[in-house]
Amino acid sequence: MLRAGTTKLATAAALPICEQQRGMATLKDISLRLKSVKNIQKITKSMKMVAAAKYAKAERDLKGARSYGVGAKAFFDNIDPKTEEAAGETKKKQLLVLITSDRGLCGAVHSSIAKEAKNILNHKAADVDYKLVTIGDKSKAALQRVFASTIALSGNEIGRTPPSFEDAAIAAQAILDSGIEFDEGTILFNKFKTVVSYETSKLPILPLEAIKAKEALNTYDSVDDDVLQSYSEYSLAQLIYYAMKENATSEQSSRMTAMDGASKNAGEMIDKLTLAFNRTRQAVITRELIEIISGAACV
Amino acid sequence: MLARGLRVAAQITKRGLAAAAPAQSSTDQLRFTFASPDKSIFNNTVVKQVDVPTVAGIVGVLASHVPTIGVLKPGVVQVTDNEGQVSKYFVSSGTLSMNIDGSCQVLAEEAIKLEEIDEAAARQELESAQRAQNEGSEKDRAEAGIRVEVADALLKAVGGGH
Numbered sequence: 177m178l179r180a181g182t183t184k185l186a187t188a189a190a191l192p193i194c195e196q197q198r199g200m201a202t203l204k205d206i207s208l209r210l211k212s213v214k215n216i217q218k219i220t221k222s223m224k225m226v227a228a229a230k231y232a233k234a235e236r237d238l239k240g241a242r243s244y245g246v247g248a249k250a251f252f253d254n255i256d257p258k259t260e261e262a263a264g265e266t267k268k269k270q271l272l273v274l275i276t277s278d279r280g281l282c283g284a285v286h287s288s289i290a291k292e293a294k295n296i297l298n299h300k301a302a303d304v305d306y307k308l309v310t311i312g313d314k315s316k317a318a319l320q321r322v323f324a325s326t327i328a329l330s331g332n333e334i335g336r337t338p339p340s341f342e343d344a345a346i347a348a349q350a351i352l353d354s355g356i357e358f359d360e361g362t363i364l365f366n367k368f369k370t371v372v373s374y375e376t377s378k379l380p381i382l383p384l385e386a387i388k389a390k391e392a393l394n395t396y397d398s399v400d401d402d403v404l405q406s407y408s409e410y411s412l413a414q415l416i417y418y419a420m421k422e423n424a425t426s427e428q429s430s431r432m433t434a435m436d437g438a439s440k441n442a443g444e445m446i447d448k449l450t451l452a453f454n455r456t457r458q459a460v461i462t463r464e465l466i467e468i469i470s471g472a473a474c475v
Numbered sequence: 476m477l478a479r480g481l482r483v484a485a486q487i488t489k490r491g492l493a494a495a496a497p498a499q500s501s502t503d504q505l506r507f508t509f510a511s512p513d514k515s516i517f518n519n520t521v522v523k524q525v526d527v528p529t530v531a532g533i534v535g536v537l538a539s540h541v542p543t544i545g546v547l548k549p550g551v552v553q554v555t556d557n558e559g560q561v562s563k564y565f566v567s568s569g570t571l572s573m574n575i576d577g578s579c580q581v582l583a584e585e586a587i588k589l590e591e592i593d594e595a596a597a598r599q600e601l602e603s604a605q606r607a608q609n610e611g612s613e614k615d616r617a618e619a620g621i622r623v624e625v626a627d628a629l630l631k632a633v634g635g636g637h
Contacts, residue, residue: 243515247508247572247580251544254574341512341584395575397541398531406546410570414582417512 203460206453213449217442223281224435231371231428234338238368238425245418248411252382255392267359269305271381272296273351273416274319275365275423276312277335283430285423288376289364290318297323307356311347311420328356339424344417352409359386365419366426372433374426379415384408505538506578509552509564511586516564517554519578526553527571527581534571536579545571549628551589552581563589565632567625594633601626 274293276286293315297306307328310316316330329350334343361381366374384405387393507525509517525536528550534543547569554562569583604622607615 237513240510240514241512243508243518244510244512244582247510247582248570250508250574250578250580251572254542254576392575395542397543399544403530403544403546407544407570407572410546414570 201452201456203453203456206449206456210446210449210453213442213445217439217446220435220438220442224432224439227282227428227431227435230338231425231432234421234425234428235368237338238421241418241421244414245421248414248418249379251407251411252380255387255390255396256380256382267386268303269307269358269360270300271307271309271351271356271358271361273309273347273361273363273381273419274311274315275363275416275419276310276315277424277427278313278332279335279427280314281431281434282427283434285366285374285427285430286312286314286318288366290315292364292376293319294323297326307358309347309351309356311416329354334420335424335427339417339420341413341417344420345413347416348409348413351412358383363415363419365423367422368425368429371429374430377422379419381412381415382408503538504577505536505540507554508578508580509554509583509586510580511569511583514586516586520556522554522556523559524555525579525581526551528552528566529571536571536573539577540573540579542575543571543573547571547581547583549625551628551632552583552586563632565589565592565629589632592629592633594630597626597629597633601630 272293274289276289280286293308300306306326308319308323308326310319310327310330312334313330313332316327316332319327331347331350361383363379363381365377365379367377368374382390387404387408393399504521505523505525506519507517507522508519509515509525523537527534527536527545528548529545530548531545533550534545547566549567550565552564552566554564556562564583564586565588566581566583567585569581569586571579571581573579601623604619604626607619608623609616611619
């Protein structure tokens with residue numbers, strides 16, 4: 177009896193999640209949990225491998241896309257050198273394009289974008305008007321409750337296949353067609369640094385009128401309105417493409433590490449549960465033996 | 476020869492000063508970036524001259540070209556690097572920007588080496604695009620017109636002209 181008592185205490189300590197302190201977790205309960213955690217571990221392992229394969233492809237694509245994106249940015253860097261005045265007056269109408277995807281289980285990738293967006297929206301000056309374009313369901317869901325009125329456009333069906341220039345072109349076209357007026361825009365995305373790290377970054381966008389207003393434009397030769405308009409529209413698509421590519425790579429690497437962590441945690445749980453299972457099984461056998469022996473002793 | 480010697484000397488001194496003056500525009504080198512969405516052909520490489528087909532005509536860009544921007548027309552981009560090697564690429568559309576800091580970017584939607592163009596496929600594309608030009612809505616006709624232009628330029632490029 178005393179032995180059964182101590183094993184009961186030991187089991188209760190090994191299963192801290194066991195809410196009911198009175199009944200010992202039965203063999204059946206533990207084996208059910210064990211089975212389900214093992215299944216989950218299989219799922220997270222396979223998700224990790226899929227994410228690793230997708231990450232390898234995305235990183236290869238990113239090499240080409242990076243020089244494309246940096247090239248697209250070069251014109252805007254030249255025409256709008258970031259001086260201290262950039263921190264000063266923020267223009268009245270701002271556009272935020274949030275690049276996320278539809279799929280979760282990828283660590284903090286989507287929540288970091290949503291957090292940055294919330295930060296910007298909460299700390300804005302009173303007369304500045306922000307409009308949001310959410311690409312990917314995750315950012316839409318995150319901002320829906322509090323900032324639903326600022327969301328002008330949203331896109332989904334992102335994340336299943338690697339982003340192509342066509343996707344970016346569709347997004348850029350939608351922004352231009354929707355007639356949203358903005359003086360300045362920012363693309364929020366996660367810039368890929370290494371397999372285990374990414375950085376939430378911003379890309380500036382300038383609409384046509386803002387480009388025309390920049391004095392640096394005068395140094396550019398033979399720029400007529402037609403060319404400038406085509407150029408600015410095309411650049412929007414180029415910048416969105418670059419942001420999508422970087423974000424996709426960050427997402428896949430983040431999913432890989434997240435699923436890896438989940439598999440490890442599941443493995444630890446399986447070990448603990450297996451120990452508890454064995455201890456319980458031995459306790460049950462001991463109890464039966466004791467009952468038999470004490471029963472026989474009565475006879 | 477002398478000019479090249481002078482240019483090399485200028486490069487060396489500039490490198491020494493680089494730490495002190497970061498945003499210096501290197502006006503005697505053409506830093507060229509040529510990329511398409513899925514691959515990068517030149518990435519900030521120093522080249523001698525680039526000929527780019529734009530809507531305004533073929534623009535020949537050398538070092539210290541005046542800053543300009545342009546929209547690409549389907550045609551052949553010809554790059555002459557510092558050793559005199561010429562490489563030709565067909566581009567379908569895109570943008571050109573020559574910036575104040577001496578860097579030039581040609582960002583094409585699709586870019587392939589001339590040797591890799593399949594002439595038979597291009598001819599087929601031209602024919603089907605010409606057929607499509609006569610039917611459909613205005614937008615379809617405009618799109619077919621673009622296809623005809625690209626296929627035409629492809630065939631011209633393969634044929635050896637610009």
